[in-house]
Amino acid sequence: xxxxxxxxxxxxxxxxxxxxxxxxxxxxxxxxxxxxxxxxxxxxxxxxxxxxxxxxxxxxxxxxxxxxxxxxxxxxxxxxxxxxxxxxxxxxxxxxxxxxxxxxxxxxxxxxxxxxxxxxxxxxxxxxxxxxxxxxxxxxxxxxxxxxxxxxxxxxxxxxxxxxxxxxxxxxxxxxxxxxxxxxxxxxxxxxxxxxxxxxxxxxxxxxxxxxxxxxxxxxxxxxxxxxxxxxxxxxxxxxxxxxxxxxxxxxxxxxxxxxxxxxxxxxxxxxxxxxxxxxxxxxxxxxxxxxxxxxxxxxxxxxxxxxxxxxxxxxxxxxxxxxxxxxxxxxxxxxxxxxxxxxxxxxxxxxxxxxxxxxxxxxxxxxxxxxxxxxxxxxxxxxxxxxxxxxxxxxxxx
Numbered sequence: 001x002x003x004x005x006x007x008x009x010x011x012x013x014x015x016x017x018x019x020x021x022x023x024x025x026x027x028x029x030x031x032x033x034x035x036x037x038x039x040x041x042x043x044x045x046x047x048x049x050x051x052x053x054x055x056x057x058x059x060x061x062x063x064x065x066x067x068x069x070x071x072x073x074x075x076x077x078x079x080x081x082x083x084x085x086x087x088x089x090x091x092x093x094x095x096x097x098x099x100x101x102x103x104x105x106x107x108x109x110x111x112x113x114x115x116x117x118x119x120x121x122x123x124x125x126x127x128x129x130x131x132x133x134x135x136x137x138x139x140x141x142x143x144x145x146x147x148x149x150x151x152x153x154x155x156x157x158x159x160x161x162x163x164x165x166x167x168x169x170x171x172x173x174x175x176x177x178x179x180x181x182x183x184x185x186x187x188x189x190x191x192x193x194x195x196x197x198x199x200x201x202x203x204x205x206x207x208x209x210x211x212x213x214x215x216x217x218x219x220x221x222x223x224x225x226x227x228x229x230x231x232x233x234x235x236x237x238x239x240x241x242x243x244x245x246x247x248x249x250x251x252x253x254x255x256x257x258x259x260x261x262x263x264x265x266x267x268x269x270x271x272x273x274x275x276x277x278x279x280x281x282x283x284x285x286x287x288x289x290x291x292x293x294x295x296x297x298x299x300x301x302x303x304x305x306x307x308x309x310x311x312x313x314x315x316x317x318x319x320x321x322x323x324x325x326x327x328x329x330x331x332x333x334x335x336x337x338x339x340x341x342x343x344x345x346x347x348x349x350x351x352x353x354x355x356x357x358x359x360x361x362x363x364x365x366x367x368x369x370x371x372x373x374x375x376x377x378x379x380x381x382x383x384x385x386x387x388x389x390x391x392x393x394x395x396x397x398x399x
Contacts, residue, residue: 024177047363057117057352065345085178145270152263209342265317289323290386298379
C-alpha cells in the first residue's frame, strides 16, 4: 500500500502533467479559433471548425472508453499526448513552408480531436486510482484552479503569438508542452484495473457500459442533463468571440480579454471548490450552477457595453469549476472502477456530439440574427434545465 507521501507525489505529478498539456492545447485552440475569426468573420467557418474539433471524438470515444478499462490508463494518456503533438508539429512545419490554408487547420483539428477522444475517458477514469475517495472533490477543485490559471495565461500567450509572430509558434508551444507532460508522466506508477468480466468485442463492452449507466437512475439523469446543458452552453462557448468581434471591435486584445475574464472567474471558483466544495448535495450544486449559467448568459446578451459584458462573463466563469467538479466527482463516486472508462466515454460522446449538433443550429443562425439574441434564448433554456434536473434528482439516494 502506498504511503501518504507517495500518494501525494503521484497526485502532484499527475496534476502537473495534465495541466502542462492543457496549457499547450489551449494556446493552439485559441490561436485556431481567433485566426479563423479574424480571417473570415463567419459563423459558418466557426461551425466547421467546431465540428472538426468535436465530432471525431464521438466516433473514437466508442473505443476510447473500452481501451481505458482494458489497458493501462497512464500509457494511453502518454500515447495520445504524443499523437496530438506529432500532428501539431506537422501543422507548424506546413505553415512555415507557406501552406496556410484554413482547410489544413480543420484537418489537423480532426486529428487532435481523435487523440482527445481516446485520452479524455482515461484521464477522468484514472483519478480514483490516484486520489482517495474522500479527497476527490478537493483535488478536482485544485485541478480546476490550476487549469483556470493556465487558461487565463493561454489566451494572453495566444494573443501575443498571434499578434507578433507566426501562428506556427503557437503550434510549437503545444509540441513542447506535450513532450514535457509525457516526461512527467513517466515518473508515475499506475496499475491496470483488474476486471472480473471476460473480454468481449468493443461494441459488446460499450453496450455493457451503456446498460450499466442507464440502469443507474442518477447516472441516467446526469447524462441526459449533461446532453442538454452542453447543447445550450455552446453559443457562449463558441460564438462569444464572434459577438465581441461584431459588437465591440476586432482588436486581438478584446478577444483576449473575453477569455481572460472567464478564466479569472473560473480561478476564483476553483479556489472556492478546493476550500469549501465538499457539497452535501452535488445534485443541488449542479442545478444551481446551471441556473447561474442561464441567468448570466442571458445578461451577457443584453449587456450593451463591453465592461458590463465582461462582468457577467466573469460571474459565469466562477460557476464552471463548481459544476465540473460536482459532475465529475459524482460520477467517480457512484461508478464501478472497472466500468469507469466506459461511463466517461459515454459522457465524452454526449459532450462531443451535443456541441456539433448545437453549432449546426446556432452557427448558421448567428449569420442571420445577433449572437446576443441567441445567448438570451439559450440562457433561459439552461435555467429551465437546472430546475428540471434538480426536481427529478433531489430524492435519489446518492444525491
